[in-house]
Amino acid sequence: MDFKLTANDKGTKARAGEVTTDHGTIETPIFMPVGTAGTVKAVHQRELKEDVNAQIILGNTYHLYLRPGLDIIEKAGGLHKFNGWDRPILTDSGGYQVYSLSGTRKIKEEGVTFKSHIDGSKHVFTPENVMDIQRTIGADIIMAFDECTPYPCDYGYARESMEMTHRWLKRCCDRFDATEGKYGYSQTLFPIVQGSTYKDLRVKSAETIASFEREGNAIGGLSVGEPAEMMYEHTEIVCDILPKDKPRYLMGVGTPENILECIALGVDMFDCVMPTRNARNGMLFTSEGILNMRNEKWKDDFSPIDPNLGGYVSSFYSKAYLRHLITSKEILGAQIASIHNLSFYLWLVKEARKHIIDGTFVDWKNEMVKKVTTRL
């Protein structure tokens, strides 16, 4: 993997860059659609490329490991071959999903035991086998196995958990560096900063993570329920410590506003289920503001969903038609809304990048934050 800084904004800490992998180049700042089980829900692979303009997608290790399972993915020649997505893929470590199975998982120094939500079968994730699993899935960017603490989290637990995450990172790196990709292309490992909402822990974790000198770094444990201002505060603390010459990935963030604010703090990569999950519930993000498609007011509004975006879906279908589909629980409603919301997120980060390069980021960002937080 290679990272090139293209531009630094003068008014903020925002940057524009390029991440190059064996599956192609990603222009940062970037938003990565979440493809949980090897599919970005309700969106065809062709649409992801041609309509959404996605440059990289996520896969969830937990889901892929359980179904279709590693044997099938390996036989296919990796996830890219299995699902036909030939651009870069990033996989999470599976930790986040496993911790949310609260009643059924046990976290120990060695690793985590958990039960499948599908058939109740017992499994173990360790720093080592999670590296092996992601090697087999064949992601271009592999995430370290960490513990993501909830919010709020008491100081003692947050510190101990962070320290274990650091010890696990050592084990992840050792295993990752001792193994090779299975399909002939390079893979890279991103470590994850933890430390909950404690400044001293975040500083300590960022310094520790930076000292591993991997090719990129991630910030985890935020956007888990804390106030936005707190999320920004800790993102800034961590970004200021993480090396400038490597991409910074803020995990699981967030709303369009969150993304704009965190770009301004120096984040390069984002992912979130919000654009697709909210789409399925009829909530649309547009260049003019937020639309609740269940609202009566759209029932005879025959204007396009968002003509400013360009693209088939957002300009072809009307608000009234989409409202009809969503209220009738038609699958096409989820399809249209998902493509639209993802297209909007990708449009937003592309515009941000353009304005960073042009040197007009701050004004544009402040204007845009107003728009994207307006409820229409």
Place this chain on the structure above:
Amino acid sequence: MDFKLTANDKGTKARAGEVTTDHGTIETPIFMPVGTAGTVKAVHQRELKEDVNAQIILGNTYHLYLRPGLDIIEKAGGLHKFNGWDRPILTDSGGYQVYSLSGTRKIKEEGVTFKSHIDGSKHVFTPENVMDIQRTIGADIIMAFDECTPYPCDYGYARESMEMTHRWLKRCCDRFDATEGKYGYSQTLFPIVQGSTYKDLRVKSAETIASFEREGNAIGGLSVGEPAEMMYEHTEIVCDILPKDKPRYLMGVGTPENILECIALGVDMFDCVMPTRNARNGMLFTSEGILNMRNEKWKDDFSPIDPNLGGYVSSFYSKAYLRHLITSKEILGAQIASIHNLSFYLWLVKEARKHIIDGTFVDWKNEMVKKVTTRL
């Protein structure tokens, strides 16, 4: 509307033709995807055109009348403008759906009272208002309001019901002919032959319907549970009576085999929910046979769904990937399977047409029936 016969098969009663409407020409024999509530479930309008190659789609009067409702459709400028499908549309009369609401509907000479499945509200369909409703929806081809009898049906009920359907047809024609299209293009009315599975009733009904001399004719009340041989028998009786120079539409039929056999009997137009409904349940129709995608055997079959069809979906996605999506209940599974099955149905009727014109229909049909009934 205009109908031109292009070719008559020598070995069977199959024909190739062209139906021309103000929204374009339909090459017959044709299969019409069902777009119940103004959407062919899980398929984008662009995909219907470019992948499925649909030439005409159906809308359901009952569903559209209840939701989004006639006020919205009229404000939009008709269903074509509302859903963005600019090729021909045929609407059913709503009768079929209403009769299936068994507990809650009452059939009288005047019309049918029924309760909405959505909110329990009370409504009345009459031959007259169903013409008005379809005028407002803006279908190119409008269906007469009939009573579709169940199978089995005793002779007395079948005869009385048929006679009422004929009286209703007179009222439909009177209303239709006294009104005009609302959006500047022509609409045409197809009457429907009934008579259950009684030969004398079918003969009587076909003769009566033919005597109305509309631009096309439909056969209803078949494919409602009777054996296939019985359906073929009655289709043949009716086709032999209906005029040769007008298109014949066999409503609600059927499997690929049913369609091939009924093309051979002189049917020009078909519709059925089977390709889309079965798709959502993981049943695929392909040029080599039927695939149950839930079957273990596909889990590591990385070959395309159906390379013979051409088209993005059927050649891009593998059986193993589709199986994974279907067993994981991912929306994309329904999308892929729906596009594929519809593409296959449209491919099948296009091939049939080609072989009718080439004079090689019988041999091809017999060969094809073997393939499409094979369970792979």
